[in-house]
Structures are given as structure tokens and as C-alpha cells.
Amino acid sequence: MSVKTRTRRDILGTSALRPDAVPKVQGKFAFSSDLWAENMLWGATLRSPHAYARIVSIDTTAAWKIDGVECVLTHEDVPGKPTYGLIASDQPVLARDFVRYMGEPVVLVAGDHPETCRRALAAIKVEYEVLEPLVDPEKSIDLSVPPIHPDGNLIRRQQIIRGDQSLIGEVVVEGNYELGMQDQAFLGTEAALALPDPGGTGVELYVATQWLHEDRGQIAACLNLPEDKVRLVLGGVGGAFGAREDISLQVHSCLLALRTSRPVKMQYSRQESFFGHVHRHPARIWMRHHATKDGRLLRVEARVVMDGGAYASTSSAVLINAVTHVQGPYKCEHATVDGYAVRTNNPPCGAMRGFGVVQACFAHEGQMDKLALACGISPVDIRLINAMETGDRLITGQTILNSAPVAQCIRETAEIPMPPNMTNDTDVLAIPGGSGLTATPSKIRRGIGWGVSIKNLMYSEGFDDFSTARCTVEDGRVSLKFATSEVGQGFVTLAPQIARTVLGLDEVFIETIDTGIGSAGSTSASRQTWMSGGAVNGACKLVATNIIAEVAKMRGLDPSTLQIQGTDIVDLSGNAVESVVAATKGKRFSETYEFHHQPTGELDENGQGDCHTAFAFVAHRAVVDVDPDLGLVKVVQIATAQDVGRVLNPLSLLGQVEGGIAQGLGLAVMEEIIVENGRVRNPSFTDYLLPTALDAPDVIARYVEVPDPYAPLGAKGVGEPPCISVTPAIVAAIRDATGVDLLRVPVRPQDICL
Amino acid sequence: MSLENQSYTLRVNNKSLDVQDAWIGESLLYVLRERLGMPGAKGACEQGECGSCTVLLDGEAVCSCLVLAAAATDADIRTVESIGDGQTLSDVQQAFVESGAVQCGFCTPGLIVAVENLLTHNPRPTEMQVKEALSGNICRCTGYGRIFDAVSVAVARRTGVSQ
Amino acid sequence: MIYSPKSISNAVQILQDDPDAQILSGGTDFMVEVNFGHRAPTSVLSLRAIKELCTWSQQDGVIRIGSALPYAQMETGPLAKLLPALAQAARTVGSPQIRAAGTLGGNLGTSSPAGDSLPVLYALDATIIIATATGERRMAVKDFMVGPKRNALSKGEIITAVELPASTGYQGYSKVGVRNAMVISIASACLVHNPIDRSVRLAMGTVGPTIIRASAAEKWLGEECDLASASSITPAICAEFGRRCGDESQPITDHRSTAEYRRHAVSVITSRLLERCAAS
Structure with a gap:
């Protein structure tokens, strides 16, 4: 791809437009x-x-x-x-x-x-x-069935043992949670x-x-x-989402x-x-939360079973994400966690947006609501009381060094206005059942629910995670080379924004994305803004240094007195020495940069260790209308405040937030690959239901900008958090509307009304 | 190839195009993409449940995966390639670009055809009319918010009314 | 070979000459089977060019709808005023793109118990018009559908039209699906009130091997109320009517839903349809 990008205004922080949007709207963009x-x-x-x-x-x-x-x-x-x-x-x-x-x-x-x-x-x-076929994950754990693969039926077990193992809280709540198998269902x-x-x-x-x-x-x-x-x-x-x-x-x-x-x-x-392709792991999660009577979380007990299907894929990493996130974005000192990822003859499961944290979050947020109820405080207050902050330790013993504005996310979400109530004039398409005309408006009940989550960013457990980028400047024009997969998320928009900002040049080209340069790592784990963004930023900065050195040499100046500001090279008093375009005329500068994040460690047998790199947080509030007699749900509004570090492109960010919310909504109320005795029953878009334009809620998003000290651009990955806690928020809202203790997603009509 | 083949002519974007020796079971989507060099319409479900392959058949938006090409010889077929003039964008296309309605873009050509069709029949659609008109076009990336915004922008520009 | 006759008589003649020719109307079922490898056509008879199949007419209170008229044309306009329940059912068929192509002939030819328009045809005691080699025959819709995806159409025959009585009282349709658009029915129902013959007719979809008329519930209702108007229908009667309709359903459990939910759901929507009738 070599696309001429837009003008000066398309620097970091602006809503620069996708360079590939024009061919895409014309039908000219070449998909595989x-x-x-x-x-x-x-x-x-x-x-x-x-x-x-x-x-x-x-x-x-x-x-x-x-x-x-x-x-x-x-x-x-x-x-x-x-x-x-x-x-x-x-x-x-x-x-x-x-x-x-x-x-x-x-x-x-x-x-x-x-x-x-x-x-x-x-x-x-x-x-x-x-x-x-071996289809019951418990049989893979208890070793009661002969191995179906030479590597055995247990892919990985990981425990987390921290603090007082016999602590009993003044308030104890427990629940058994279950998640069905979700498909990424990219369109291409x-x-x-x-x-x-x-x-x-x-x-x-x-x-x-x-x-x-x-x-x-x-x-x-x-x-x-x-x-x-x-x-x-x-x-x-044509989309990816892990698949x-x-x-x-x-x-x-x-x-x-x-x-x-x-x-x-x-x-x-x-x-x-x-x-x-692999799917999101179905999971069964038991949790027991111990708290003081005023709602302070003391200890989490959990047993997590993830069905990896026939082959391992990334199951072992998905499991680690699940077990290390069972506490949610809450302070908790004591933990007893046992997690299993197992092999069965069900479809193989692996990466999907949220990667194990989706499963843990559905359970821990269900628990927080139970705790709120048991302590007689509101769902918002229980979360605020326990909200994690920078410097807190996870149940793995790892200290959160990143910005952690959990309470701020919750408060800003709570400030978002509620949607208007349904009236007799509300369009039938906007109420549960839609054009099927199933609803009697007077029987519709409204509910409100909350979900808050923590999500690790980038790769964990000692993996040497890096990305490579080359920046070449010639005659005032920048070309960028990287192997970063553009799957729709918008790195092809962001990379030129970085180059324009660092180099003060407007014309940026992206070279063909291929293996003709070092690895960029995967477009997953909310990592490319941080990792490939870091690599592009690093390469551009090296080139900027070279350009400044060249100008300094030509003019007999000390390079340390020069810097790029706007489109000019300026001296200490801010006076333009030369434009960057002029300084690079007839010259070529090229540098390659490999960005690595801080090293991470392994978990020991008690699940202790600094295994993650960085964390992001988000809060969701869901408003739903439910027809309790038929069990049909319409998600009316999702309010969210997300910890993003720094907004690099408001339009792209909103697209990630709204898109992630739709996927989380799908898991909450309609999306499931139905597997019976190892057989997939619904491998089609007729029977695997994705949210349509009439199922999408109104989304109102706010961003909490606390630049992360470890992020190369101050920005956190934003891809996964939107889809994580929105699912429990919607289910909590359905519980609120109906009084039914729903512990499984997707929530099926019969779960509500029978 | 020993398939049951037939040659015929289709009228696509105001041009008569010959289809030579094609298996009669081929959908219009396949023929457009693989035989006529028009890959704008996309296939994502083969059963009319995603809208990515939307084209206009005699002025109505239909799923080209569900049209038997060899039986559409009398039809006026318009594809995404006919929207805009091939260089400059239509107002709907421009609105999609500016509003962030495109991410991976796989659903985009089908949506562009569906929106153009909607605005031809109904230049000032209500919010719910837009949503219903696009309810057959699945988008997995955007959650639809920016798409609705793009339609509002296009309507406002086309009707000269700010919304 | 693709045949595109311009008249019904030509079409019937083609089927005489090439009995293996497969009939193609809107394509929304036909092409799914081709695309999935379940149907490999060697010769196809397309009804596209037969204009009279794509029209509708009204005479003496009877509405005749061509078998190839797309659903989109039933959703709004004069036909929707004459047959409100059909309009409501048509609006739930697939997506706008499917409604621009799909037809009553297709729903009848496929004869799926989940066919969205079929409960309307059953509740209105529709007559199916079939072109045969020797002329035309007429069948009641209840005799036409004989089982899931099985019907009384013989080789060489073409469904040409459906005849329905114009609305004389309340009629309504309801369909349960898990999503607010583009969804296969889990349970559906159509209720038609005829104050002239003092009847309520109720047909249910997706809760049995064919569409089911709730005959016993209809009869019970006629005995409970004077159906010359809807005013004597009380909430308690609506609830009991729904319960009785549920009793007459014969749902199964499959990957789309459970028998228990389908029975429950059809009770709820039939009860609500009667409530709407009472309020009309």
C-alpha cells in the first residue's frame, strides 16, 4: 500500500482519516x-x-x-x-x-x-x-478419560495462592458462572x-x-x-479479533x-x-468473595475451567489472563485460585478480543453485584470502595505501576445522562422484539447494570515482545516500513500521524506490509499502538536526530540547541532555522528501530510473579429494556468511560469503543456457537446471530486521559477494554429489570422467562 | 471442466458484458467478482444474512449471492463500482470516509449500495428508517455508530438541512 | 439450461419438456442451497420474466397475490391496508434485501414451518392457485403443506398465486426472534378477527411440523364470547386463549430454541394478539 496521506492537521491527537477508506468505499481495496x-x-x-x-x-x-x-x-x-x-x-x-x-x-x-x-x-x-468424543472439560481435569492427544488432556493448570488461605469474610457471596463459545465472526x-x-x-x-x-x-x-x-x-x-x-x-x-x-x-x-479458526473459550467459573460488612473486598476464591478444544492454540496464555484477572480492578490481598485449560474434542479455542479476561470479568462483576446486595450498598459504591489505584498489588504480587484511574472511570460513567424512558411513542423497532411486534409496551421493564474491568496490555510471562519499524525521509517525504498487520483497527492511520508529529513533514507513505522487515508481533493484545507505535516513534526520532545533526553540521551549530517544532527546525529561542522539508531536500535519511516493552517474568507455582506489562481500565453502565414474559432484550444505552492514557485519534478511538461494545453485547444476549457432543450446530450467519443495526445501543463514551509513564506515546491500547465489562453490565441490567439471577452468557430468552 | 455451462450476457453498470462458458449455478456475486473483474461486492455468508454483496437489481437492493447470474440476463445491475464516477466520491462515500464509518471495510461496499438505495427512495429518512434499511448489512467492526453518523452527514448535505 | 418464459403457459410447457428443470423465483432459498452445495442445478426455470406473477389484484373482496410478488411490496401501500397482518409478517422476513427478492411462492414452495408469511395464509384460509399441464387447480393452504419442507405440489406444477380475503376486522401478526432484525422465527402467530361470521382464526408458525391452526382454542373463544365485536374479550379470556393455543402447539427442541420456550412464547404472543384485537 502506498497512499498519499493528508495535510498538516493530521498529527497525533487529531481525527486523521484512514488512508485506505477511499478505496474501501469504492470497492477498490484489495482484500485477500x-x-x-x-x-x-x-x-x-x-x-x-x-x-x-x-x-x-x-x-x-x-x-x-x-x-x-x-x-x-x-x-x-x-x-x-x-x-x-x-x-x-x-x-x-x-x-x-x-x-x-x-x-x-x-x-x-x-x-x-x-x-x-x-x-x-x-x-x-x-x-x-x-x-x-471427550466433551466434558471436567473429565479432562480428573484424568478419567484416556488422552485424546499425545500431549495429554490437560493443557495447563495454574494456581494463585496469596495471603491468608483460611480467611473468612464477614460477608461471603458465591456463584457459578458460565460463558458460551463466542466466534470472532470477522466478515472477511x-x-x-x-x-x-x-x-x-x-x-x-x-x-x-x-x-x-x-x-x-x-x-x-x-x-x-x-x-x-x-x-x-x-x-x-476483513477484520480479525483474534481469529x-x-x-x-x-x-x-x-x-x-x-x-x-x-x-x-x-x-x-x-x-x-x-x-x-479458533473461538473464544467457553468457561465455567466458580467464585467466592469475602468482604467486610461495609463492602471491602478481602479475599477471592475462584476455580476457572476453560475448554481449549482439540488443540492447544493459545489456551495456556488465555488461562493465565483469566486467573490473574479474577479480582477485577479492585484491591484484594488474599486469593485462592485454581485454573485449568483442558483439551477436549470440542472446537479448538484460542485468541479472541479480551483473551481470557472477558471470562474472568463476567464472573467477578457478577460477584461484585452480589456483594453490593449483601452489604446493602449500590453497585457503583461497591466498585468505588474497592477501586484499584497505582501502586496497588495484584493477587500475583505484581505492583501496578501504570496509571490506574479506576474510580475516575466509574465516576465519569455515572455522570453520563440516562436515556429517556420508553413511551407509547417509542418506535416499535426500538423495543424488545422489534418488527416482530411481540411487545406490549406496558409490560416492558427497564434495568440498569454496571461492569468495570482491568485488562493487561501486550504479551506476558517473559515473552520478548517487540516491534520493528523503519523510517526513511527523502526530499521532504516520509516512508514507513513495518510488518504490522492492519486488520481494520487503524494503525495505517496512526503511523503517519506519529511521523508527521515527530518529523514535521506532511507527506507520509506506508510501504507494503510484508516480511521484508523484522517482526511487528501480532495485531492483538491491544498492543500495536504501544508496540508498533513505539517502533515508528523510535525510528522517526532517530531520523529526526540525524536531520538535526545534518542541519547543525551544515550551519555550524550545536545540534543539542535544535529541535523540530511544527514543520520547522528551531533553535533554543524558538526561531526557525530551516523547514524540515528544506533541510531534507536532495538528502536521504533512514533508520530502523526495534521497540521492546519492559521485560516480564514467569509465574511461580503459587501464581506469584510480575507476569504482565501494563494495564488499562474501563467502566460500563448498561441500560436495557426487557420483555420479562418473553425474555427478549433490547440494549438501550451503554455509557462508558475508558482509561486510554492519551487520545491519539478521537475518531478511531470512538470506532474501537463502539465496535467493542457491540461485540460484548453479542456475547451478552445472542452470540454462541452451539456444540452438542462435539458437533457444531449453527455454523452459519442464519443461526449464529450477530448484532444488527437495530440491536446496536446508543453509546456515550468519555475518555480518561492520564498519560501512562511507560507508554511510548502516553497512550494505552484501546482495542480490548470496550468489549470486556460491557457484557456483565448488560447482564446486570437484565437482572435488575427482571430479578432473575442470570449467571450464564449469552442470556437466552428461556433463561429469563422460564 | 465438465460442469454444466452456459454463455450469456449481463447488463452491469450500463455495459453489456459477456459471460463465457460459466457453470449455471454461479451466483451473480461470483460472476461479478471472478468473471467480470468487479470485486467490489463482497461475499461473507452465502445466504443473504450479511449484506456485504448488496447490488441494485432493477433499482432494488438485493443480495447478489442469492441471484442466479444466468437468470439475470434481463436485469439492470448496478454495483458499487458505479457509485461516484470512479475517481471522485459520491456524497455517501465521502460521508463514510469522513465519519469514521470504515474500519476493516469488508462490509463497506454493501453498505454504500444500501445507503444510496435508501436515499434514492427516501431522501430524508428518520433514525429508525435508517436503522431498518441497514439492518441487513452486518458490520463487525464499528458497532454501527459511525455508520449512522455517516448517513446523517450525507442526508444533511444532500438535502441542504443541517441535522 | 436456463429457461426464462414470459407466460405461465410457456412455463408449464417447459416443465413438460424438461421435467428436471428446477423452479427459481426470488432465489432466497434456492441459491442458499446452491451456494452450500446442496443443490446442483442442471436446468433452471426462472419465473422472473413472467410479469403476471409479480402483480396483485382485488376483486369482490378477494385479493389475489402473484406468487413472485416480492415481500417489499406487501409491507406498505394499498396491499398493506387490505391485509395488515400480511404486511406485518412481510416486514419480519429476513432483511430489506431479502424482502426485495423473497416471495409467497418461495415460502410455499419451501414449506418450512418457520416461513414467516405462512401463519397469515393459514389464518386467512388462503387458496393456493397452481398451474398444471392441463390448466389450473386450487387448494386450501392447509391441504397444501403436508409436513416440514413437504407440500402437495406435483412435478410439472407451478404455484402462480395466493387468494386471500380482504380484512374485515382486526388482524395481527407476531414473531419471536432473538434479535431485533433479520432473524429466523422461534415462534410466530397470526390472529384474524372476522366480526361478520363471528370468528377468530389463529395460526401458529415454527411450533409444529406445519403451520398449526389453534382450532380448539378458536372454538372455545367463540363459545366464551360473542365475536360480533371484540368488546367482550376480557384479559382473563386472552390469557386462557393463549394457554390453550400453547396446548395445541407441537414444538420441538433444536439449536434455535427449546420446545418448552416455544410453547411458552406462542402462548404469550397469541394472548397478546387477542389483547390487541380486544383493544382494536
Whole structure:
């Protein structure tokens, strides 16, 4: 992508517009699924119809005979490592002996038309010995079932033991919470175009992904190629939300391209996409909170069970996020936590926006409401009494060094005006049931609920997390190079804002996003503003220093007396020495910078250690209307105040906040992949319901700006917090409206009215 | 390829375009994208539940994934590529860009067609009419707020009324 | 092969000559099956060009709606005034894009118990007009649908129209879904009050293998109240009516909902429909 960006005013703090918005509104932006190559074949995947089965035989003869079929591949055709995976390499590229979840890839075909491929897949005969699937996570914990994978059924257990283990509070509340399996449901399904090098010595892959370099490493190993023979270019990404952190069709498309010596395009259908990526972990969480009678939280006990499905993906990291966040954004000295991430024959689960904290938050916020009730104080006051501050310790023993304006988030949210009450004039589309005309307005009940959360930013547990960027200035023009995946979040807007601000130059180009530079890490964990923003900022500052040095040298000045202000290089008295454009005329400056965040540590067996990097906070207040007789809900308004450190782009920020809230609303009242005995029952947009324009609430957002001393731009990541505590806030509001003790999401109509 | 094929002509964006030797089961979405070089309409659900593939068929917004291309030979088909003049943006497109209504952008072309269609039929829609008109276009990134804002901006500019 | 006849007689003749030709109307069900690989058409008979299927007319209190008239045209305008419940049902069909393409012929041809318009046709005792090789036959809608996704249409036949009586009293429709737009029905119902023949007719969708007429509840109601007007319908009668409708439903549990909820929900909405009738 090389897009001329806008004028001087598009510096940090302004609502600079997306450089890719113009081609996107015209339909000209090339998403991965839009790519095309001369002589291209289509690739397709045969998937397991069973949750657990032994493969007896695979017969591809009939598929080979179909006109237009160019290639049929099984596990025997994988030239390199037979497995892949983000943390543990435990997932077969193509199933060999066993299939461990419904939808696991078994055979690949390449053909001249998608319909040819479909017929070829139908012609392949796979004989299975169907086995009883392991679908109950508790059976993976108690080891009562033989391992379904050589790595065993327990992916990870982590306890947190801190403080007085026998402390009993004056007030004790407990609850069993459950979360269903949510799908990221990005709109642009998995897609890639693989272009083989002549002679099969390498491959170029255009792919929608969150992390080009991690993909490359896994692909090269499976293809048995050196990493420098596998070049990845970011194809246009139609949303991600965690689902593109694991690889899906990357190795498959390369295998088919290398075998046929022709370009191969793969694109999942929506149904296949539900089987082709990991989901949010379903979880069962028991919690018991101990507090003083005036509501001060003393001790949290919790047992967290996360169903990782058939393969590990990021389950171990998701578990750590869940168990280390069970206290929520509240002071708490004593903790007894036991967490498990387990393997089952359910669909594999991994990264989704919120990454384990969504699950913990639903439970801890339910507990705070129970505590408020038990102590006879309001949901707002219970949260204010316990609100965490900078300097407080987490139950892991880690001290919060970041800005932590929890109380301020709550107070500012509480100040946001309530929406008007429903009246007889309220449009039927705005009340529960909508155009279905189910509601009798006089029977609708309104409820209000609260949710507050803490979310770690970036990677944890000792991972050397870094991002790389190169800044080149030539003739007054900046070009930026990085491998940061743009998935819709807006780094392509932010990076030029940084460059303009640091360098005082208006024209900024973004070079192709590919593996032609060092890794940027994943576009996940709310980390790219901090990490890649830090890298771009660092590279631009190095270049700025070089430009100043050059000007100082030419003019015989001390470089320490010069700096860039606006578009000029100025001296100590603020007088312009020369414009940056003029200073760089006919010259070229280029620097690469690698930004690392502060090192983190491991957790010990008692769950103690400084395992996280930084934290952000947010408060949500939900107002809902409920039809108690039918159990139908309309979310009316979400008020929120978010701890963002510093607002870098108000328009982009609001987009993240509103979008995250819609996803949290989905989990609260409609989104769930329904799995029965390992079988997915609703892999389609007819039956997996996403919020529509008529389900979206009014969102009123405020930002709490306390610049973070550790953040390179003072700004915290803002992607995940919006979707975390909004879910418990909505459920609390439904409880408030109905009096029903709802402990499971998504809340189904029958949970309310039966 | 041994599929059941047929050749036919479609009228897209005021041009007659030949489709050669195409499998008769192909949707209009597939033919536009893979045979006619117009990838603006996007596919995301194959069953009319997302609106990403919205085009105008004889002046009505429909899901092109649910139109059998070979049976649409008598139809006037308009795609997102016909909106604006290819260089300058339409007022709706401009409003989407300025209002932050675009994030990943995958739903955007379908929304642009749906909004243009709405404003053609109803130049001054109420808030609820906008929401109902766009209720078949799923957006997973924005939560719709900036999209509603973009429609308000476009309506205000088109009607000369500030909202 | 794609056939695009311009008249019903041509269409019927094509089906005689090519009995395997698959009938395509709005495409909103047909193409989903193609896209999902459940249907691979070799020849298709498109009804698009047969203009008379896309029109409606009114004569002597009977409204005749062409089988290929899109739902969008039933939502508003003069047809909506004549058949308010049909307008309400049409507004709940899929999305605006689906309503611009989907048709009554499609709902009837697919014969899903979740077809949004079907409870209206049942409550109004609609007549289905079918073109055959020898002319035309007419069937009551209750005889047309014989099971989930099964109907009495024979090979070589085309649904051409639906005949419905114009509204003479209150009529209303209600549909339960988990989202406020674009949602498959979990339970639906249509209630039609006819003060002239002193009847209330109630049909329920998605709570049985076909659409279910709550005949016993209708009869009970007729015995409880004089339905020459709605004024004698009390809240207690509405509640009991809903309970009785629920008793007549035969819902199943599937991934969209439970039998228990569907029965409950259909009781609530049928009761509320009668309340609206009483208040009308």
C-alpha cells in the first residue's frame, strides 16, 4: 500500500482519516479474497464430519479422475513438520491417524473452479472408526478419560495462592458462572493466494493474518523450506479479533501451489470459517468473595475451567489472563485460585478480543453485584470502595505501576445522562422484539447494570515482545516500513500521524506490509499502538536526530540547541532555522528501530510473579429494556468511560469503543456457537446471530486521559477494554429489570422467562 | 471442466458484458467478482444474512449471492463500482470516509449500495428508517455508530438541512 | 439450461419438456442451497420474466397475490391496508434485501414451518392457485403443506398465486426472534378477527411440523364470547386463549430454541394478539 496521506492537521491527537477508506468505499481495496493470478487454481479442504474418530483409510482415486482437478493431498504430502501451533506445535497440518474435532482438515484439493473442488471433495472416501468424543472439560481435569492427544488432556493448570488461605469474610457471596463459545465472526473469511517460485524453491503468500512473521515460521517448518524462501505479504484483512492469530489455510495453500506449480487461491465459506479458526473459550467459573460488612473486598476464591478444544492454540496464555484477572480492578490481598485449560474434542479455542479476561470479568462483576446486595450498598459504591489505584498489588504480587484511574472511570460513567424512558411513542423497532411486534409496551421493564474491568496490555510471562519499524525521509517525504498487520483497527492511520508529529513533514507513505522487515508481533493484545507505535516513534526520532545533526553540521551549530517544532527546525529561542522539508531536500535519511516493552517474568507455582506489562481500565453502565414474559432484550444505552492514557485519534478511538461494545453485547444476549457432543450446530450467519443495526445501543463514551509513564506515546491500547465489562453490565441490567439471577452468557430468552 | 455451462450476457453498470462458458449455478456475486473483474461486492455468508454483496437489481437492493447470474440476463445491475464516477466520491462515500464509518471495510461496499438505495427512495429518512434499511448489512467492526453518523452527514448535505 | 418464459403457459410447457428443470423465483432459498452445495442445478426455470406473477389484484373482496410478488411490496401501500397482518409478517422476513427478492411462492414452495408469511395464509384460509399441464387447480393452504419442507405440489406444477380475503376486522401478526432484525422465527402467530361470521382464526408458525391452526382454542373463544365485536374479550379470556393455543402447539427442541420456550412464547404472543384485537 502506498497512499498519499493528508495535510498538516493530521498529527497525533487529531481525527486523521484512514488512508485506505477511499478505496474501501469504492470497492477498490484489495482484500485477500479479491486477489487473482493468471492460471490460478482454487484450493479446498475436506474436513472431518466427526468430533473424534480414527482414520482407517483415505481413498482419493475418484477425486483425481474428475476433470479440472489438478491435485489431491493428504498428510503423506506434507514435506516438513507434520504439525503447527502458536505455543505448542500440536495440530496436524492434515490429520494422519485421528481427527479430534468436527471440521479438522483431512484432505486438500486444487481444481479449476470452486464447484469442481466441491465435487472432488465429495468424491473422496475417508473411512473412519468413530470414537466417543471427550466433551466434558471436567473429565479432562480428573484424568478419567484416556488422552485424546499425545500431549495429554490437560493443557495447563495454574494456581494463585496469596495471603491468608483460611480467611473468612464477614460477608461471603458465591456463584457459578458460565460463558458460551463466542466466534470472532470477522466478515472477511479466511483467504490467501499462494504463488510458487519457479522450480518450487520457495513461495510467496498473500494472506489476511494478524502476525506475518509467526505465520512464516510455522509455514516454513511445515513446507521444509528456509524462512527466507517463504515471503508473506499482507493481503487486505476483513477484520480479525483474534481469529487470525493461529494459521488456518496458510500451509495448505502453499502446499497446493508448490505441488501444482500454479498460483492457488483459497477462500473459506462462512460455514468453513466457523470450523477453520479458533473461538473464544467457553468457561465455567466458580467464585467466592469475602468482604467486610461495609463492602471491602478481602479475599477471592475462584476455580476457572476453560475448554481449549482439540488443540492447544493459545489456551495456556488465555488461562493465565483469566486467573490473574479474577479480582477485577479492585484491591484484594488474599486469593485462592485454581485454573485449568483442558483439551477436549470440542472446537479448538484460542485468541479472541479480551483473551481470557472477558471470562474472568463476567464472573467477578457478577460477584461484585452480589456483594453490593449483601452489604446493602449500590453497585457503583461497591466498585468505588474497592477501586484499584497505582501502586496497588495484584493477587500475583505484581505492583501496578501504570496509571490506574479506576474510580475516575466509574465516576465519569455515572455522570453520563440516562436515556429517556420508553413511551407509547417509542418506535416499535426500538423495543424488545422489534418488527416482530411481540411487545406490549406496558409490560416492558427497564434495568440498569454496571461492569468495570482491568485488562493487561501486550504479551506476558517473559515473552520478548517487540516491534520493528523503519523510517526513511527523502526530499521532504516520509516512508514507513513495518510488518504490522492492519486488520481494520487503524494503525495505517496512526503511523503517519506519529511521523508527521515527530518529523514535521506532511507527506507520509506506508510501504507494503510484508516480511521484508523484522517482526511487528501480532495485531492483538491491544498492543500495536504501544508496540508498533513505539517502533515508528523510535525510528522517526532517530531520523529526526540525524536531520538535526545534518542541519547543525551544515550551519555550524550545536545540534543539542535544535529541535523540530511544527514543520520547522528551531533553535533554543524558538526561531526557525530551516523547514524540515528544506533541510531534507536532495538528502536521504533512514533508520530502523526495534521497540521492546519492559521485560516480564514467569509465574511461580503459587501464581506469584510480575507476569504482565501494563494495564488499562474501563467502566460500563448498561441500560436495557426487557420483555420479562418473553425474555427478549433490547440494549438501550451503554455509557462508558475508558482509561486510554492519551487520545491519539478521537475518531478511531470512538470506532474501537463502539465496535467493542457491540461485540460484548453479542456475547451478552445472542452470540454462541452451539456444540452438542462435539458437533457444531449453527455454523452459519442464519443461526449464529450477530448484532444488527437495530440491536446496536446508543453509546456515550468519555475518555480518561492520564498519560501512562511507560507508554511510548502516553497512550494505552484501546482495542480490548470496550468489549470486556460491557457484557456483565448488560447482564446486570437484565437482572435488575427482571430479578432473575442470570449467571450464564449469552442470556437466552428461556433463561429469563422460564 | 465438465460442469454444466452456459454463455450469456449481463447488463452491469450500463455495459453489456459477456459471460463465457460459466457453470449455471454461479451466483451473480461470483460472476461479478471472478468473471467480470468487479470485486467490489463482497461475499461473507452465502445466504443473504450479511449484506456485504448488496447490488441494485432493477433499482432494488438485493443480495447478489442469492441471484442466479444466468437468470439475470434481463436485469439492470448496478454495483458499487458505479457509485461516484470512479475517481471522485459520491456524497455517501465521502460521508463514510469522513465519519469514521470504515474500519476493516469488508462490509463497506454493501453498505454504500444500501445507503444510496435508501436515499434514492427516501431522501430524508428518520433514525429508525435508517436503522431498518441497514439492518441487513452486518458490520463487525464499528458497532454501527459511525455508520449512522455517516448517513446523517450525507442526508444533511444532500438535502441542504443541517441535522 | 436456463429457461426464462414470459407466460405461465410457456412455463408449464417447459416443465413438460424438461421435467428436471428446477423452479427459481426470488432465489432466497434456492441459491442458499446452491451456494452450500446442496443443490446442483442442471436446468433452471426462472419465473422472473413472467410479469403476471409479480402483480396483485382485488376483486369482490378477494385479493389475489402473484406468487413472485416480492415481500417489499406487501409491507406498505394499498396491499398493506387490505391485509395488515400480511404486511406485518412481510416486514419480519429476513432483511430489506431479502424482502426485495423473497416471495409467497418461495415460502410455499419451501414449506418450512418457520416461513414467516405462512401463519397469515393459514389464518386467512388462503387458496393456493397452481398451474398444471392441463390448466389450473386450487387448494386450501392447509391441504397444501403436508409436513416440514413437504407440500402437495406435483412435478410439472407451478404455484402462480395466493387468494386471500380482504380484512374485515382486526388482524395481527407476531414473531419471536432473538434479535431485533433479520432473524429466523422461534415462534410466530397470526390472529384474524372476522366480526361478520363471528370468528377468530389463529395460526401458529415454527411450533409444529406445519403451520398449526389453534382450532380448539378458536372454538372455545367463540363459545366464551360473542365475536360480533371484540368488546367482550376480557384479559382473563386472552390469557386462557393463549394457554390453550400453547396446548395445541407441537414444538420441538433444536439449536434455535427449546420446545418448552416455544410453547411458552406462542402462548404469550397469541394472548397478546387477542389483547390487541380486544383493544382494536
